[in-house]
Amino acid sequence: MNASDRDKYFFDLNGFLLLKGALSAVEVSDLNAALDALLPIQLGEWKGRVHGHNFADNDGVNLQQIYEGGAAFEGLIDHPSWIEKVKCFVGGADTFDYNHGPLFIDECFANIRGPGEAIGFHSGGHEGAKRTQYRFFNGRFHCGQINILMALTDIKSGDGATMVVPGSHKANFPHPDAERNRMRGDNSSVDDVEGAIEIHMDAGDAILFVDALSHGSAERVNPGERRIIVFRYGPSWGNFRHGYQVSDELAARLSPDRLQIVRPQQPLVPE
Ligand SMILES: O=C(O)CCC(=O)C(=O)O
Ligand SMILES: [Fe+2]
Known part of the structure; x- marks a missing residue:
């Protein structure tokens, strides 16, 4: 679905959109089954x-590199619930940013989190990072990194929900509560950051957000696990965050449109 005028207004205002029902119940159950087949996985282990x-x-x-994990994950590369919105917000059509196509995924992963776990508060417009920047210029979006964070389990109060400070993609100053926490030697807690809100999701919902938005997650206090998948999209000249490379097997399986998004350029070397 294309970005509507409503999407554009609220994305510009808040730095994120909640995409209700982005994945069907069948997709959620296929993704969870595919994840079950990969788990458990140890740090540093390859499956x-x-x-x-x-x-x-x-x-x-x-x-x-969860898109390497099977057909269920490959469908997320250009999923119709978000791909046109992502193209709109990364932008760059008819400019040098589009040299190798519309997009590149520089990181994609599933994350499994249990009781006591969380991710600390990070990012914000004040950092000025080019890679993750929010930019609107001459009537068009030109964002450096648009994330799609999908819920594979219901994520409600106590489940360790993603938290954001709406509008902080345009911040010019660090959040005072984050600064206070940093001075205390605790840069992790999002729960006591004024203006940070939990985004509750049903399994299948997704958050679209510009990475410049200040965000993190609440600590999971409930038993059980929280499952999410994150795909990060930027312009086609980007590079992998961690240095992973697309396997020849995946490249051979993907449609040209999908391959363009995961590997916008073929290496150009002498025969
Ligand atoms: O785990 C979360 O809820 C937030 C993840 C995050 O920081 C990100 O995807 O950039
Ligand atoms: Fe993040």
Whole structure:
């Protein structure tokens, strides 16, 4: 679905959109079954081309390069619930940004998080990072990184919901509560950051957000696990965040449109 005028207004205002029912119940159950087949995974372990990884000690396990994990994940590369919106917000049509096509996925992973786990508060417009920037110029969006964060389980109060400070993609100053926490040596807690809201989701919902938005997650306090998948899209000249590469097997399986998004350029070398 294309970005509507309503999408554009609220994305510009808040830095995110909640896409209700982005994935069908069948898609959610296929994705969970495909994840079950990859789990458990240890840090540093490879399951085919899917890699066990974490960002920090307490934010759960990531299954990096999840689009390598089977057909269920391949459908997320250009999913109709978000791909046209992502193209609109990354933008760049008819400019040098489109040199190798519309998009590139620089990171995609599933994350499994249990009780006591969370991800700390990070990002914000004040950082000025080019890679993750929010930009609107001459009537068009030109964002550096648009994330699609999909819920594979219901994520409600106590489940460790994603938290955002609406509008913080345009912030010029660090959040004072984050600064206070940093001074205390605790840069992790999002729960006591004024203006941060939990985004509750049903399994199958997705959050579209520009990475410049200040965000993190509440700590999971409920038993059981929270499952999400994140795909990060930027312009086609981007590079992998972690240095993973697309396998020849995946490249051979994908349609030209999907391949363009995961590997916009073929290496150009002498025969
Ligand atoms: O785990 C979350 O809810 C937030 C994940 C996050 O920080 C991201 O996808 O950039
Ligand atoms: Fe993040």
